[in-house]
Amino acid sequence: MRRLNADLIHVVASTGLPALVNFVVAALALHLLDPVLVGRSYALLALFYVAIDAFNFGSARIYTIDRIRARFPNLLRLDCVSALGSTVLFCLACALLGRTGSIALPNWTAMLVLAPVCYGLSHFALGFFRVTRRNGVVLVISTISALSRLAVIAVLAEYHGLRGHLPDLLLLVEAVYGALLLAAYLWVTRGSTTGSEPSRYPPTVGGGLRWYRDFIAQARGEMLSSWYANAVLSGAKHLDVLIVSAVAGPAGAALYRVAKGFNNLAFNFGQSVSLAISGHGGRALRLIGEAGFARKLAAGLLAGLVVLAAASYALLEIRLFPVHSLSSSRVSQFAFVFAVLLGACLVFLCRILSLWLYARSRRAFVKMATFEAALTLALVAAFGWKFGAYGAICGVGTAAFVILSSSCVLLTRHATPAAPLPANAGREQP
16 A cells, blocks of 8 residues: 555656646746747647657557557567657658747757657656556656756756757757656666566567567557547647647747646646546535535635635736736736636646546547547637637636536436546646
C-alpha cells in the first residue's frame, strides 16, 4: 500500500508539476519578453506537439498489455517510425507556416530535426517506467525539464541579445526531455534483453519488416485506438494555439497561451481527482435525484461565483495575468480573468465527469471526447476571430459548459454499475 501511494504521488506530481511550471513560464515570458515573439514561439511549440501526436502510435499505452509485453520486450522500433514521421511532418509544416508569420522559426535549423527525433523516441520509455512503477524517474526528468523552461526565461530576461533564440531554446528543452527519458531507459535495462516478467507467450524475434508485421498482427486494434486518442484527441488540444495565432495575431496567442496554462492545471488536477474518487460516481448520481438538490445546487453555484469573483479581483491586483495589452479598462481586464477562472472550473468538472462516463460507456466516452475536441476548436476559431484572445478563452469555457451538460445527460442514461477506471489516463497536458 505504501508503494502504491508513493507511485500515485509520483504520477500526480510528474503530470501536475509541468503544467504548473508551464503556466508560470508563459506568464513570465509575456511579462518580460516581446509578446509577438512569445506568441509566435508558442505557436511553433504547439505545431511541434501536433506533429508528435500525429505519429504517436501509443507505445506507452500498448506496453501496458500483458500479451504484448510478453511477446515484445521493447517497442523502440515503433518509436523509430513515430520519430521519423513526426520529424518529416514538423519540417514540412514549419516550411509552410513559416511563410505566414504565425510561427517563429528557430535560428538553428537542426532543431527542427533534433527535437522531434529525441521526443519521438521517448514514447516507449515513458510507458516502460509507468509499467515497472519507476514513476520517480519520470518525476525527476519532468522536474529537470520544468526547471529548464524557467531557466530559459531567466537567461533571456538577463541577456537581451539572446531573445531571438527563444524558439530554439524551447525546442531544445523538449529534445533534452526526450533524450533523458530514452537514456534513462537504456541505462536501467542495460545488459537485459527480455522483459521483467516471465513470459507466457513465445517472444517475437525478427528483424527488419518482419518485426513490424508481427507487431501489427498482434496489436493492430490497440495501436489504432491509441493512435486515435493521440492524433485526434490529444493533437487537437494543441491546434487551438495555432488557430488563435492565425485569427488574433501572435500577441493574442501569447495571452491565450497563458490563460490556457491555467486550464491545463485544471485539466491535470481534474484527472487526478477523478481517479481518486472514481468509486463514488454512483453516489453522486443518487444525490442528483434527491429532493432539494436544485436548491443546494443553486446555492453552491452562487457561492462559487462569489469566490471566483474575489479570486479574479485578487489575481488582477497582483497582475498574475498580463492583461494590460488586452484593454485599458479595468472592467474588461476583470472580465477576462473571471472568464479564465470560470473556464478552468468547468474544465475541472469535465475531467471528473468524463472518466465517470468512461467507466459506464466507453463508446459514449469516445464520442463525447471527439465532440469536445471539435467543438472547442470551432468555438475558439469563431470567437477568437470576432473578439481576439478574450473571445478565444470564452470559446474554451463555452465548449466546456456544453460538454459538462451533455456528460450529465449521458451519465443519467448510463446509470449502471461502473467498470474500473483505466490505470493510465494518458499523458499530461503540457
